[in-house]
Amino acid sequence: MEKIIYNGKLSERAKIKVDIEDRGYQFGDGVYEVIRVYNGHLFTGDEHLQRLMESAESIGMKLPYSIIEIKTQLNELIRVNQLSSGIIYLQVTRGVSQRNHLFPSADTVPVFIAYTREMQRPTAAMEKGVSAISVEDIRWLRCDIKSLNLLPNLLAKQKASEAGCFEAIQHRNGVVTEGSSSNVSIVVDGIIKTHPATNLILNGITRKVMLEICRQNNIEIKEETFTIEELLQADEVFLTGTTTEIMPIIEIDKSKIGNGTPGTITKQLQRYFKEKVAECCSVPTKAQ
DSSP states (O other), X not given: OOEEEETTEEEEGGGOOOOTTBHHHHHOOEEEEEEEEETTEESSHHHHXXXXXXXXXXXXXOOSSOHHHHXXXXXXXXXXXXXXXXXXXXXXXXXXXXXXXXXXXXXXXXXEEEEEEEOOOOHHHHHHOEEEEEEEOXXXXXXXXXXXXXXXXXHHHHXXXXXXXXXXXXXXXXXXXXXXXXXXXXXXXXXXXXXXXXXXXXXXXXXXXXXXHHHXXXXXXXXXXXXXXXXXXXXXXXXXXXXXXXXXXXXXXXXXXXXXXXXXXXXXXXXXXXXXXXXXXXXXXXXX
16 A cells, blocks of 8 residues: 655555645645655755755745654655655645635644655656747746746646647746746757746756756856747757756757757766766665
């Protein structure tokens, strides 16, 4: 029987019900994270949990457990569900309270849940590259908070799917921000450009790993904005994300990027990323 974490305890998933007045259900009043698991290990777990705490603080909510306590719970969940390759999804809502736009009383207990899902690395897509469309970014102005309010992202992703594409790359007045569920970077003359970590994008954990890889391997990178025109004319375009890793984009709006195959720098980053995963997660854990 699959186990989940519900308010700090291992529980059977089938026995847990969501209260109709949970503020996450009624208002999207909460935050979440998705953490990759390789060979039974959390990858960049500390970074994800730190961001969870920062997102909670940004909406005036305190996590019900410390980062160390949450990490211990997640490792136990990996063990009991025997997860080797996949993800852990976790979210915290402001709790159950009579519906009111105002925050509930201070003694309202946040609701914390986490569950696992098996998921293999998208190796075929990473080798061949994927296509994307560009869409207007209609989201709010606090995209740096990983909140449960994802409707604009869903609309963009659905539009991409209906166009037969992997991702929707968003822009505000022609300035590229990020994908619907990923960060986006371009390569021009050997230099990587990616949107700076402002309130207009989520500072992705895989994005951070990519920046670290670039610094360690003397790959020049500029955290600065670029336009749709620059995107379409770039030598290479790639996405970064927890489930997508380093994903080449070979076509946008039916226009070929570069020569229409994954570029040299993108493939280098993929190799370096794989090495990072191996350093962290090469041997399955026997006990957490």
